[in-house]
Amino acid sequence: MQNNLPTPYFMIDEDKLIHNLEIAKKLKELSGVKLVLALKCFSTWGVFDVIKPYLDGTTSSGPYEVKLGYETFGKETHAYSVGYSEDDVKSVVGMCDKMIFNSLSQLDAHRHLVEGKASIGVRLNPGVSRAGQDLADPARQFSRLGVQEDQLNAELFDSLDGVMFHMNCENKSADDFISLLDSISQRFGTYLDKLDWVSLGGGVFFTWPGYEVEKLAQALKQFSEKHGVQLYLEPGEAIITKTADLVVTVVDVVENGMKTAIVDSATEAHRLDTLIYNEPATIGEATENGEFEYVIGSCSCLAGDQFCVAKFDKPLEIGQRLHIIDSAGYTMVKLNWFNGLKMPSVYYKRSNDDIQKLNEFGYDDFKRSLSQWSVH
Ligand SMILES: Cc1ncc(COP(=O)(O)O)c(C=O)c1O
Structure with missing residues (x-):
């Protein structure tokens, strides 16, 4: 089911969340x-x-x-x-x-x-x-x-x-x-x-x-x-930490000295700290010594807006999904509508693999965030 969900979306993983929470519980009990x-x-x-x-x-x-x-x-x-x-x-x-x-x-x-x-x-x-x-x-x-x-x-x-x-x-x-x-x-x-x-x-x-x-x-x-x-x-x-991926789709590949895979998301709108703190994101599908190197470029108009540079074992293809890992903290709380990009939905994957939708946004949410009433 996960692969059919429209991107971009966040997927929070219950097992990973509970793993962190169990450590928190231990800390509380011991201290x-x-x-x-x-x-x-x-x-x-x-x-x-x-x-x-x-x-x-x-x-x-x-x-x-x-x-x-x-x-x-x-x-x-x-x-x-x-x-x-x-x-x-x-x-x-x-x-x-x-x-x-x-x-x-x-x-x-x-x-x-x-x-x-x-x-x-x-x-x-x-x-x-x-x-x-x-x-x-x-x-x-x-x-x-x-x-x-x-x-x-x-x-x-x-x-x-x-x-x-x-x-x-x-x-x-x-x-x-x-x-x-x-x-x-x-x-x-x-x-x-x-x-x-x-x-x-x-x-x-x-x-x-x-x-x-x-x-x-x-x-x-x-x-x-x-x-x-x-x-x-x-x-x-x-x-x-490490409980959620931001899942995106490659919508284009362009070349200007380096290959850039443009994805249907942007750091400026959906993962702002990547930009503010200049901390490159990590792509789940990337490999350390992959032969094919790409800038993972954002879909926004900001020239320097990119997720990271990453290497892959195979060339990236338009339509392919990428998982931007560790995308839970300081992301969903900072989402914004810059460029009128589609806002990522938010899903939760339960331990039994059941996927539940927590949020979904549409054009009306974008429009309402800008004005609710016209001047008269
Ligand atoms: C006063 C205060 N408490 C808690 C936090 C949470 O910090 P962290 O998410 O790094 O655990 C912050 C983060 O800026 C903070 O300013």
Whole structure:
């Protein structure tokens, strides 16, 4: 059946998702950490019934994510935003268990709206990070993300319930994360001792093959015992890594110094991080030493819009399908209608091979996203 589905589409694989979730479960059991899904990374709520039994709730970056987490996932709902308006706070305070402010000025402005209704926290910026690219580095120069250490005083923590740190991006080393944890404990420890909870954010890639989950778990357990806090992690990518392919069809092959296979999708519209972070995609059908090399080119008008360069054992043919692997995180949440391209549908492959449709888009969705009413 899968081969007859019209492309482009995402296919989420249940077995692969459950594989990641089982690792998450083990981490929770060994460490006592609570895990809240970062909706910014993945919020295809059609699969939340599968994820829910394994995780403790959701965390968010904007008002609609709070509502989505509350409505479709339940359990604990954490509300964080880089900048809340008063209306935002009013709209989410009845739905969240924890409200995390990004700055002391936001805390001062809005805490009266939250007191007695939700647990209150602030984001702290530890000034150190493991984030790879500067664009995604929360500790970059002049960062606006979280309160800097030199702006803190001990009294602040008498009226707070918790804090959130986020300083990692796809960190695959437990030792590396533990050195950050030690630095946080040393520098902020006396503050943390006064709190009920501490969230250590996302970007800890504990589902990566070979990740030392037991070592991470032990360090988290020690940290939470030392400071008397409930620890949280906010995984996004770690939960859905390698669970979905973006399936596309080759619609043309052109040549200008190199062969380019043009597919019915575009990074700019359907896999934006490929473009933003200049990280080439991986094609399931490619082979390392294949004789036939192609640019896998997008169907958009942007000259530099390409998925990757890949080698194949046989020449690519028009009409052939390609699987762009590991396409779940930060993809479906960033889809856009640039160039009026067809929007990928979203499917879910159950363990018993049954394929279920979660989403489908058409021309009317495109049109409505641009205007609902004409001027009159
Ligand atoms: C505050 C916060 N929490 C959690 C996450 C999720 O990170 P990841 O998907 O890398 O686990 C992010 C990602 O940017 C974040 O900014």
